[in-house]
Amino acid sequence: MLLEFYGGAGCVTGSCHILKVNNTNILLDCGMFQGKDGHKGENFNFPFEPRKIDYVILSHGHIDHSGRIPYLYKMGFEGKVVATNATKELCEVMLKDSGNIQEMECEHKNKYRREKGEEELEPLYTLKDAENSMKLFYGYDYNKEIQLNKSIKIKFRDAGHLLGSAITELFINDNGEEKKIVYSGDLGNKSRPIIKDPSTVYNGDYVIMESTYGDENHKEGNYFVELIEIIKETINKKGNVIIPCFSIGRTQEILYILNGYVEKGEIKCKVFVDSPLAKEATEVFKNNEFVFDEEAKKLLNLGDDPLDFKNLSFTKNVEDSKCINSHKDSCIIISSSGMCDAGRIKYHILNNIEDEKNSIIFVGYQCNGTLGRKILNKDKEVKILGKIKSVNAKVYNINGLSGHADKKGILSWIDGFEGNPKKIILVHGEDKVREKLAQTLENKGYNVIKPFPGDKITL
Ligand SMILES: [Zn+2]
Ligand SMILES: [Zn+2]
Structure with a gap:
């Protein structure tokens, strides 16, 4: 052999x-x-x-x-x-x-x-x-x-x-x-x-x-709490939360975490998932509930779909995606790619990065040379879709999510x-x-x- x-x-x-x-x-x-x-x-x-x-x-x-x-x-x-x-x-x-x-x-x-x-x-x-x-x-x-x-x-x-x-x-x-x-x-x-x-x-x-x-070893600590605290603080300031996120796996984990806090009434804002791939992948997760862990199964048994909650919407097309920008109240936008080097996330970063009320939360590894890495490195200005933008939004890195x-x-x-x-x-x-x-x-x-x-x- x-x-x-x-x-x-x-x-x-x-x-x-x-x-x-x-x-x-x-x-x-x-x-x-x-x-x-x-x-x-x-x-x-x-x-x-x-x-x-x-x-x-x-x-x-x-x-x-x-x-x-x-x-x-x-x-x-x-x-x-x-x-x-x-x-x-x-x-x-x-x-x-x-x-x-x-x-x-x-x-x-x-x-x-x-x-x-x-x-x-x-x-x-x-x-x-x-x-x-x-x-x-x-x-x-x-x-x-x-x-x-x-x-x-x-x-x-x-x-x-x-x-x-x-x-x-x-x-x-x-x-x-x-x-x-x-x-x-x-x-x-x-x-x-x-x-x-x-x-x-x-x-x-x-x-x-x-x-x-x-x-x-990964950093010890409760990253659920860390994530939610940043979200609450940003929403209180009337800012938007942008989460660049890989569409498969990581997006569903974030939704699962948010679900708990929405159900408890602690998060009330609109949550947009702007990635057609994430929408399809979430459907695959739902088709495979029988391989979920005990905690997720318990929620299902109680009638709570852990990947769905009030105020959550998945965008279907580019038009929907553009509409997010005209949403008046504070919101959470989850979009791909996770390193901001492609996809619709670039538009959301472009539209939100100059306002200091907003937060950009990284939840995954950022490779050298990517837009995500530049923002995380605290570059004062970054080039997005041909435009030079100042980095005024608060930038966070939650790496407990590996x-x-x-x-x-x-x-x-x-x-x-x-x-x-x-x-x-x-x-x-x-x-x-x-x-x-x-x-x-x-x-x-x-x-x-x-x-x-x-x-x-x-x-
Ligand atoms: Zn893998
Ligand atoms: Zn691998």
């Missing part, structure tokens, strides 16, 4: 590992490289023959894990994509959106290429490719045995990272020898809104584990195993961070491997 690494090895994005056993080729995720990880056109290359892949086991819907499935399909993959039901549904929304983005970005480049008389480029994949690739998806429940073929069965366990996210247990008969691999996917935090905590896994011979925050387990979380998950696995293979983390986690693990007596793209391990 051979495990080969391609993406997400020594970096965070592009998760893709290949397991070869008894003539069966399984991809563990097929993610897109993002930001600097993908700058050399890595997304256009597969170091394997897509036609020869039998299965993709998909840990969750995030694009850095699922984003190249339509491209795999376009390049000839005809196997099965195996995922949880919720992941399958989220992919339907996310991959189509990704197809649209690929087409738009490509067209943008081609406009200049045509002017210069250069040859036009082809998008990585189109909306149609994304739609067609969905025919290869098979959705399953958590905690059920899924027999892939005679010698391989798998089980999805809750990873607590995003709706539908899974830790995968692979039970393999390798020429008569029973072996178990555990693929952590992205591990979540405990006590997240809506979704369950990461499941404890009790055993495994080989563990492929993420390491994103392997060298630090979707990933921190060092403590990762260690407590792996320490949950009864007896040390033979090997822990660290993926999905910057090399520097991974190095530190590896040292911590080695000090605890674990055998750690830190693969890079192209590395192969015999298991």
Whole structure:
């Protein structure tokens, strides 16, 4: 049995590992490289023959894990994509959106290429490719045995990272020898809104584990309260609250938090969610209430839809979006992208950033070079949609909302195993961070491997 690494090895994005056993080729995720990880056109290359892949086991819907499935399909993959039901549904929304983005970005480049008389480029994949690739998806429940073929069965366990996210247990008969691999996917935090905590896994011979925050712990503190205090203060001053927010996962968490305070009568203003993707994703969440955590289920049983409340509205089109600006009273606007580098959020930032009564609250990581990072860095002026604007609004950063387990979380998950696995293979983390986690693990007596793209391990 051979495990080969391609993406997400020594970096965070592009998760893709290949397991070869008894003539069966399984991809563990097929993610897109993002930001600097993908700058050399890595997304256009597969170091394997897509036609020869039998299965993709998909840990969750995030694009850095699922984003190249339509491209795999376009390049000839005809196997099965195996995922949880919720992941399958989220992919339907996310991959189509990704197809649209690929087409738009490509067209943008081609406009200049045509002017210069250069040859036009082809998008990585189109909306149609994304739609067609969905025919290869098979959705399953958590905690059920899924027999892939005679010698391989798998089980999805809750990873607590995003709706539908899974830790995968692979039970393999390798020429008569029973072996178990555990693929952590992205591990979540405990006590997240809506979704369950990461499941404890009790055993495994080989563990492929993420390491994103392997060298630090998240700040302790009640970020719900922090968020609500800022909102109340801003509304009291008759200002608006702008929350740049990733449409899938994070937006629903914010809605869940707001729901509690609206139901208690503590927040009375209008809440706009200005992102068509967030609207669709919220519907997927509602379709999958049975995988919610106990707290969210309790609300449902009491008749309270935790993702819906009085004064909440989702915009349907650009016209609706423009109308938000003419809303007279103070309001909360949740819009994407989370880093303010694209999408409708730019208009809301443009319209609100110069008024000191308003607040901009960041709830996710801001990459270097993005508008979000510039605002967070307290630049006095920023350029938005071609206009120079002064940053007078109050700017906040609530980083307790990370979707990933921190060092403590990762260690407590792996320490949950009864007896040390033979090997822990660290993926999905910057090399520097991974190095530190590896040292911590080695000090605890674990055998750690830190693969890079192209590395192969015999298991
Ligand atoms: Zn993720
Ligand atoms: Zn990830």
